[in-house]
Amino acid sequence: MHTLYLLLLIASFFIQEYTRYVHGEDNVTNNTNNEEMPSQLTVTSWNDMPFSGIVEENGKWVGKGYAFYIFDLLSTKLNFTYTIIPPKEHILGDKSSGILGLLYEKKVDVAVAFLPVLPEIGQYCTFSAPLDETKLTAVMKRPQESATGSGLLAPFERTVWLLVLVSLIFVGPIIYLFASMRAKLWHDPSSENFSLPSCFWFVYSSLLKQGTNIVATTVVDSTRMLFATWWIFILILTSFYTANLTAFLTKPQFTLSISSLQDIVHKGYSWITYKGRTIDFLLSQNQENDLSLLNVSKLQGKGVFKYYEHSRAILESVTTKRLFLAETHYLQTLIFKDYMNKTRHHLQHNSRCTYVIMPGSILITSRAFGFPHGSTFEKRINRLLLRLIETGIIHRTKKEDLPLAEICPVDLRSSERQLRNTDLLLTYKVVVGGYTIAAIIFLFEFIYAFILYRVQNGKRKACCYLPYCGRNEKPQNPLNTNLPAQNYMMMLKRSPPAIYQHPDNVLIQKKQQFINGRSYYVVTNPYGDRKLIPIRTPSAFLFQYAA
Secondary structure, three states: OHHHHHHHHHHHHHHHHHHHHHHHHHHHHHHHHHOOOOOEEEEEOOOEOOOEEEEEEOOEEEEEHHHHHHHHHHHHHHOOEEEEOOOOOOOOOEOOEHHHHHHHOOOOOEEEEEEEOOHHHOOOOEEOOOOEEEEEEEEEEOOOOOOOOOOOOOOOOHHHHHHHHHHHHHHHHHHHHHHHHHHHHHOOOOOOOOOHHHHHHHHHHHHOOOOOOOOOOOOOOHHHHHHHHHHHHHHHHHHHHHHHHHHHHHOOOOOOOOOOHHHHHHOOOEEEEEOOOHHHHHHOOOOOOOOOOHHHHHHOOOEEEEOOOOOOHHHHOOOOOEEEEEEHHHHHHHHHHHHHHHHHOOOOHHHHOOEEEOOOOOEEEEEEEEEOOOOOOHHHHHHHHHHHHHOOHHHHHHHOOOOOOOOOOOOOOOOOOOOOHHHHHHHHHHHHHHHHHHHHHHHHHHHHHHHHHHHHHHHHHHHHOHHHOOOOOOOOOOOOOOOOHHHHHHHHHOOOOOEEEOOOOOEEEEEEEEEOOEEEEEEEOOOOOEEEEEOOOHHHHHHHHHO
16 A cells, blocks of 8 residues: 555656646747747858858849758748848958858848857857757878888888887897806806807897707707797797788778878878868967967968869869868768769779878867847747757758768779889888998908908018018028029919928928829928828818718
8 A cells, every 4th residue: 555655646746747847848839939030031141062152143142052941941930031141251250250240240130051169159149059060171182102101011000110129129138148147157068158149140030030050959948938939929920910911912901191180280281271261260269279280380381271162173272292171071072073073084983083081080060050149039940940950851951962872982992903013112122221231241341351461461571571671682482592582472472382390390391192092192201201191171071070
């Protein structure tokens, strides 16, 4: 019983609250309907097709675009007519110029245009219910190359490459340090005695999967563990690199070098935008806002402001380094018209998409109609306008002029992929750089060898002439004094005769003979005894280790 009584109390409470809500809503509706709606309104707008536009036909201004399509529905529903008063300049303006000047001075009742809802504009007018949310972005001429750069560097990001470089620099000294400390701690003469250059060469050769003369000979120690860890790291790194490089070369993803406002400013892009519109209005404000960063490039002379143009001439001024900043839907409309014109001229698919829109945005804001401060019929228009927005009629109207598919996306997803010369550009740079470094090293080696030869030759001449220093006699041959000095000097340039050094420092003449399939030196000592000395040929070293 108590539970049933509690449920009845809760039900009666909700019924009373619902009745009160319905009665209050009806009162608001009645009060709104009691407000008189003027039968004639004066409106203003600007040229911002396809959103809004005004043209003079038979001496009368006529509105075009999405804004007037919606406003015509409102006039039919609320039974009023309107006349258009064009502004002197198709700009936002201020208290005395543009659309905001007409609203501030209350010369018009409504601004039928997609005006940006910004806090800085609130001092000039009030806004209706938000019509949509727009994104300001940039359009550029499609670059020939992707922002990912060369194919050899594409598999990894810059951070990964820097970490690989750091590992190449530090792993070699770490291996050398561990090996040296271990050899000193264990006092083992048979332990690895690696030098620092050999450790560097091991790390580099392992990365390129080349052989090396440095090997850990002990069974289990810290050095062998370092070797194994580095090999596993190289195996994983090279496997990922090979797979990603194959994927990039077969079907790469095209990217742009800009995706935000910071990229536009920091990378030194110049830009164009319409004078008196959202970007120009925000940049002219003294206080800081979301687009204040553009003032940096504006002060550098990289910002250009042009009045609104109906033709596609604005796209013709866009290049790979000069952008056009505007609303996303407006840019999509321009690119779609350009695409259709090139299709009618039977151009190839890749040649039709000449322009591309930046994937990111520089500003996101709502847009709405504008009313003067203290408007008496603003609530009635807003109530009906909100119903149109909730039904999705504005969104549907905006999509009617554009195809369902994405227009000229960043990545055209072409199935045909051929390697271009630019894909291998870094390979050429590596080859040229390697040969240049090798040539420089060879030059230093040549200079060092030349200097060493001159020094040794000078010492040799000094030793030859040392017994005759301070004398006027010409040097004589110590073995045969009857030979002239000139013949003796010619002998010095040739290979000396085969001699044998006796323990008693007696020079003994020798000659070479071939006995029993082997070469011997036949040496005769002063006493007439002969000795056979076998000659060690270079191939004997190979047979020694092969045996």
